[in-house]
Amino acid sequence: MKTVRLGLLGCGTVGGGVVRLIRENASVLATRVGAPLEIAKVLVRDPNKERVPGLERDRITTDAAAVLGDPSIDVVVEVLGGVDPAKGYVEQAIDTGRSVVTANKMLLAVHGPELVERAEKAGVDLAFEASVGGGIPVIRTLREALTSDAVTRLCGIVNGTSNYILTRMRQDGLPFVTALKEAQDKGYAEADPGLDVDGHDAAHKLVVLAMLAFGARVPHETVYTEGIRDIEPIDHEFAARFGYTVKHLAIGQMRETNGKKSVELRVHPALLPTHTTLANVNGVLNAILLEGRALGPCLLSGRGAGDLPTAVSVVADVVDVAGARLSGAGGRMTRSVRLAETHLAPIDDAECAYYLRFQVFDRPGVLAHIAGALAEENVSILEMVQRGGGDARGEPVQVVMMTHVAREGALRRALAAAAKGGDYIAKPTHVLRVAPVG
Amino acid sequence: MKTVRLGLLGCGTVGGGVVRLIRENASVLATRVGAPLEIAKVLVRDPNKERVPGLERDRITTDAAAVLGDPSIDVVVEVLGGVDPAKGYVEQAIDTGRSVVTANKMLLAVHGPELVERAEKAGVDLAFEASVGGGIPVIRTLREALTSDAVTRLCGIVNGTSNYILTRMRQDGLPFVTALKEAQDKGYAEADPGLDVDGHDAAHKLVVLAMLAFGARVPHETVYTEGIRDIEPIDHEFAARFGYTVKHLAIGQMRETNGKKSVELRVHPALLPTHTTLANVNGVLNAILLEGRALGPCLLSGRGAGDLPTAVSVVADVVDVAGARLSGAGGRMTRSVRLAETHLAPIDDAECAYYLRFQVFDRPGVLAHIAGALAEENVSILEMVQRGGGDARGEPVQVVMMTHVAREGALRRALAAAAKGGDYIAKPTHVLRVAPVG
Known part of the structure; x- marks a missing residue:
C-alpha cells in the first residue's frame, strides 16, 4: 500500500506533538487518509537536541533542501513560525506540487491571500487550522460546515493572554500591570507583551478569519486595533454595574451602505452583556462566535494555544490534505476560498x-x-x-x-x-x- | 464534467432548505465537491403540495423505488425522520452502493451501529451531522478535528425545549407547567412534550455522540435518563444561592475501574457553576462540551434545531460524501468509526x-x-x-x-x-x- 510521506519543517514543541500524535494514532489515521502516514524528513536547527522519543536519527536533517528537494515527499508541514524563512519554504513546497499544512498565523496574516492563490494555481491544498484558535476547529467550520451559508459576522476572543489579564482584573480588581505580571509569571505572556496586549496578534488572526469568512484581502496593519493597556479596574466595576463584562474582541462584519459592500474589521476591548456565552469565556480560553445567514449564531470555544491542542489541529489538517492528495482531489480546499477585492470600512x-x-x-x-x-x-x-x-x-x-x-x-x-x-x-x-x- | 446525482427522501422544511441551499450555492459547492451537484429525484408524499420554488415537477415522485432503484443516483439524502420507512430506505441505499446523508437522530439512536457497519461493509459513507445539534458542527469535530485525539468526556445541552423551559423558570421564577405552556405557545415544544422534557430525545442524541466519541454501542433505552418535570422554582433559587445554574445535561465519559473500561452515559438535570460557559447557554440554544486528552475542553454552541441550520449541516455532509465518492475515497468516513463492545457503567x-x-x-x-x-x-x-x-x-x-x-x-x-x-x-x-x- 502506498504511504503518504510527510516532510516536517520544525520540530519544536508543536512539531514534536505532531510526530507523537501521528505515531500514536497511526492505525486510525491510515483508515481516514486511505494510506499510512510516514514522517519521512524532519528539518531542525540543532540535530543533537533530544526530540520525540523514537524519532529515528536518519529522518532528521538541518538542510531544508533535503526536505523540499526530496520528490518523494507528498505533504509539507510547516511549524517553524515567523515569516522568514517559512515563507520561502512554503512557496517552494507549493511550487513543486506539494500540499502544505501550516500552523503559522504570522505568515498567513501577512501573506495569506497570495499563498492561497499560489496554491490554487499549483493545484495543491494549503491548510492552516492551527494558525487561529489553536485547537478550536474554527477554520474547518468556516471552510466546511458553513460551505452553503454566508457568514455575516464574526466576533472572537482570540488572544488568550489578553483574556487572562482582563479576567484577573475583573475577578480580583487587579490593575493592568499587576495582572500582566501575573500572566508573565505563569508563562501566559511574553517578556515583551506588546503583540498580545496591544491587539496585534488578534488583528493577525482576524485577517485570517476574514479571508475565509468574507473572502477579504486585507493587510493586517490596516485593521483598526486597540489594546487593553488603558483599561482600569474601575472600568470593570462600571461595566458590571451596567450589566456588562469587558472583553478584548476581534470583530468582523459585512456591511452594505448605499449598495456598496465593505467589510468592517476591528480589534478593541468591548462590553458584552454579562450573561452571554462569550462574556463567560474566561482565563486563557479563546472563543469565536460566527453568525451565518442560515445557521444563525455558532460559538466555538477552547484552548487557543498550547502545543498539544495546536498539534491536534495540525494532524487533522494533515489527514485532510493527505487524503485529498491520495485520491486526486488535491486543491479543492484551496479553490473554494473565494478571495475578492475588499473595501475596508473606515472606523469612523x-x-x-x-x-x-x-x-x-x-x-x-x-x-x-x-x-x-x-x-x-x-x-x-x-x-x-x-x-x-x-x-x-x-x-x-x-x-x-x-x-x-x-x-x-x-x-x-x-x-x-x-x-x-x-x-x-x-x-x-x-x-x-x-x-x-x- | 460528471455531476453527482442526489436522491432526496423527503421534502419538508429541512428538505426544502437543502434544495434551496444546494441551488443557491451551486458554484461554490461544485468547486468543493469537484463536480456539480444535481438534485435528480425527490421523494414526497403529496406531489401536489407546493415545494421549493423552481424545483421541477419531473424530479418529484411518490415512489421510493423511483429514487432507490435509479442506478444513476450517487448519494441518497434522507430527511424523512422516524425509524420507518426511513430505515429500509437507508439500508437499500447502502446495499446498492450509495453513500447516505441523514438528519435522522431517531434512526441513528436506535440503529446507528448496525447502519455504520452495514455502510462499512458496502464501502460507502454514512454521514449524519444534522442528527445531533442541528447546525452545530459537533459530529464533524468528533470525526475530523479530533481524529488524532481521544475524547475523555462530553457534556451537552442537547434539547432546546428543556433548555428553554429551565431558562424561563430561572429568569422569571416560573413553575415548570407555566414555562412548558409558554414553550408550547411559541412552538418550541410539542403538544406531547414527553420526548423532550423527560429526557428521551437527549438520550437519543447522547447515544449518537457516544458512538463517535467512544465507539460505544449502547441501546438508547439503557441510558440512565431523568427529565425536568420535578424541578421547582425553589431549586433554581437554591442553586443560584450556592453559585450554580440548573441545566439539563447529557453526559458521557470513559471510566476505568480496576483496569476495566466502561462508559458512563446519563441524562439528567444538573448544577453547573454559574460563571461557566455552558451555564450561560440559554433559551433554545444547544451546546456540547468535548474534552479531548490532547485538545483539552472544546465547546460548540448554536441552534440545535430549525430548518435552515439543519439544512446547512445536511449540505455540508453532502459535500463531504459527494467529494469522497467522486474521487473514489467513499467509505473512509464510515471506516474510521471504531465500534467496540461497550460496558455501560451502572448509575450506582x-x-x-x-x-x-x-x-x-x-x-x-x-x-x-x-x-x-x-x-x-x-x-x-x-x-x-x-x-x-x-x-x-x-x-x-x-x-x-x-x-x-x-x-x-x-x-x-x-x-x-x-x-x-x-x-x-x-x-x-x-x-x-x-x-x-x-
Missing part, C-alpha cells in the same frame, strides 16, 4: 453603542457641557452614573455614560468638542464600544 | 457531588437524623441552608445540602435510610447532581 463609519468614562472637575455646568457636545452630534445618552465629587480636594469625578447606537465619527467629534472649552475635563475620556452581539 | 457507580433538598417536619433531631444517615454511607456535607420553619402551622421546612463527591449507590442508600424511621421527612427529597465540569 462603525456604528455601536458606547461606554464613556469622563473624568471631570466637579463644577456647575459640567454635565450640561458634555451632554450638549453629545447632543450636537446626535449621540443620545441611555444611562448615566457618577462617582465621587462633593469633596474639597478637587479630585476629578468619574462620570460614566452609556449611549444609544451612534456613529463612531460623530462620537469622536462630540468627544473632541467636549474636551474643548470650559476646562471641565480633567483627564482623557475612556471610550469602550458595546459589542454588536447579544 | 457514578460519582459526583449532590444537591439534596429535603422537605422535613421542623422538629428536634431532624438534622441529626439526616446527617447521621449520610455519614453512615460516608456522604459528607459541604454546605447546608434551611428555609422556613418556626411557624405553628407545621408546614414542611426546606433543608438543602450540598455534598462532597460521593458514589451514587451510597447516596441512594443514605437517602433511603433517611426516609425511614422517625417520621421526619414530609415529602420526597429532590436530588440534583453537580456536573463533572467546571
Whole structure:
C-alpha cells in the first residue's frame, strides 16, 4: 500500500506533538487518509537536541533542501513560525506540487491571500487550522460546515493572554500591570507583551478569519486595533454595574451602505452583556462566535494555544490534505476560498453603542457641557452614573455614560468638542464600544 | 464534467432548505465537491403540495423505488425522520452502493451501529451531522478535528425545549407547567412534550455522540435518563444561592475501574457553576462540551434545531460524501468509526457531588437524623441552608445540602435510610447532581 510521506519543517514543541500524535494514532489515521502516514524528513536547527522519543536519527536533517528537494515527499508541514524563512519554504513546497499544512498565523496574516492563490494555481491544498484558535476547529467550520451559508459576522476572543489579564482584573480588581505580571509569571505572556496586549496578534488572526469568512484581502496593519493597556479596574466595576463584562474582541462584519459592500474589521476591548456565552469565556480560553445567514449564531470555544491542542489541529489538517492528495482531489480546499477585492470600512463609519468614562472637575455646568457636545452630534445618552465629587480636594469625578447606537465619527467629534472649552475635563475620556452581539 | 446525482427522501422544511441551499450555492459547492451537484429525484408524499420554488415537477415522485432503484443516483439524502420507512430506505441505499446523508437522530439512536457497519461493509459513507445539534458542527469535530485525539468526556445541552423551559423558570421564577405552556405557545415544544422534557430525545442524541466519541454501542433505552418535570422554582433559587445554574445535561465519559473500561452515559438535570460557559447557554440554544486528552475542553454552541441550520449541516455532509465518492475515497468516513463492545457503567457507580433538598417536619433531631444517615454511607456535607420553619402551622421546612463527591449507590442508600424511621421527612427529597465540569 502506498504511504503518504510527510516532510516536517520544525520540530519544536508543536512539531514534536505532531510526530507523537501521528505515531500514536497511526492505525486510525491510515483508515481516514486511505494510506499510512510516514514522517519521512524532519528539518531542525540543532540535530543533537533530544526530540520525540523514537524519532529515528536518519529522518532528521538541518538542510531544508533535503526536505523540499526530496520528490518523494507528498505533504509539507510547516511549524517553524515567523515569516522568514517559512515563507520561502512554503512557496517552494507549493511550487513543486506539494500540499502544505501550516500552523503559522504570522505568515498567513501577512501573506495569506497570495499563498492561497499560489496554491490554487499549483493545484495543491494549503491548510492552516492551527494558525487561529489553536485547537478550536474554527477554520474547518468556516471552510466546511458553513460551505452553503454566508457568514455575516464574526466576533472572537482570540488572544488568550489578553483574556487572562482582563479576567484577573475583573475577578480580583487587579490593575493592568499587576495582572500582566501575573500572566508573565505563569508563562501566559511574553517578556515583551506588546503583540498580545496591544491587539496585534488578534488583528493577525482576524485577517485570517476574514479571508475565509468574507473572502477579504486585507493587510493586517490596516485593521483598526486597540489594546487593553488603558483599561482600569474601575472600568470593570462600571461595566458590571451596567450589566456588562469587558472583553478584548476581534470583530468582523459585512456591511452594505448605499449598495456598496465593505467589510468592517476591528480589534478593541468591548462590553458584552454579562450573561452571554462569550462574556463567560474566561482565563486563557479563546472563543469565536460566527453568525451565518442560515445557521444563525455558532460559538466555538477552547484552548487557543498550547502545543498539544495546536498539534491536534495540525494532524487533522494533515489527514485532510493527505487524503485529498491520495485520491486526486488535491486543491479543492484551496479553490473554494473565494478571495475578492475588499473595501475596508473606515472606523469612523462603525456604528455601536458606547461606554464613556469622563473624568471631570466637579463644577456647575459640567454635565450640561458634555451632554450638549453629545447632543450636537446626535449621540443620545441611555444611562448615566457618577462617582465621587462633593469633596474639597478637587479630585476629578468619574462620570460614566452609556449611549444609544451612534456613529463612531460623530462620537469622536462630540468627544473632541467636549474636551474643548470650559476646562471641565480633567483627564482623557475612556471610550469602550458595546459589542454588536447579544 | 460528471455531476453527482442526489436522491432526496423527503421534502419538508429541512428538505426544502437543502434544495434551496444546494441551488443557491451551486458554484461554490461544485468547486468543493469537484463536480456539480444535481438534485435528480425527490421523494414526497403529496406531489401536489407546493415545494421549493423552481424545483421541477419531473424530479418529484411518490415512489421510493423511483429514487432507490435509479442506478444513476450517487448519494441518497434522507430527511424523512422516524425509524420507518426511513430505515429500509437507508439500508437499500447502502446495499446498492450509495453513500447516505441523514438528519435522522431517531434512526441513528436506535440503529446507528448496525447502519455504520452495514455502510462499512458496502464501502460507502454514512454521514449524519444534522442528527445531533442541528447546525452545530459537533459530529464533524468528533470525526475530523479530533481524529488524532481521544475524547475523555462530553457534556451537552442537547434539547432546546428543556433548555428553554429551565431558562424561563430561572429568569422569571416560573413553575415548570407555566414555562412548558409558554414553550408550547411559541412552538418550541410539542403538544406531547414527553420526548423532550423527560429526557428521551437527549438520550437519543447522547447515544449518537457516544458512538463517535467512544465507539460505544449502547441501546438508547439503557441510558440512565431523568427529565425536568420535578424541578421547582425553589431549586433554581437554591442553586443560584450556592453559585450554580440548573441545566439539563447529557453526559458521557470513559471510566476505568480496576483496569476495566466502561462508559458512563446519563441524562439528567444538573448544577453547573454559574460563571461557566455552558451555564450561560440559554433559551433554545444547544451546546456540547468535548474534552479531548490532547485538545483539552472544546465547546460548540448554536441552534440545535430549525430548518435552515439543519439544512446547512445536511449540505455540508453532502459535500463531504459527494467529494469522497467522486474521487473514489467513499467509505473512509464510515471506516474510521471504531465500534467496540461497550460496558455501560451502572448509575450506582457514578460519582459526583449532590444537591439534596429535603422537605422535613421542623422538629428536634431532624438534622441529626439526616446527617447521621449520610455519614453512615460516608456522604459528607459541604454546605447546608434551611428555609422556613418556626411557624405553628407545621408546614414542611426546606433543608438543602450540598455534598462532597460521593458514589451514587451510597447516596441512594443514605437517602433511603433517611426516609425511614422517625417520621421526619414530609415529602420526597429532590436530588440534583453537580456536573463533572467546571
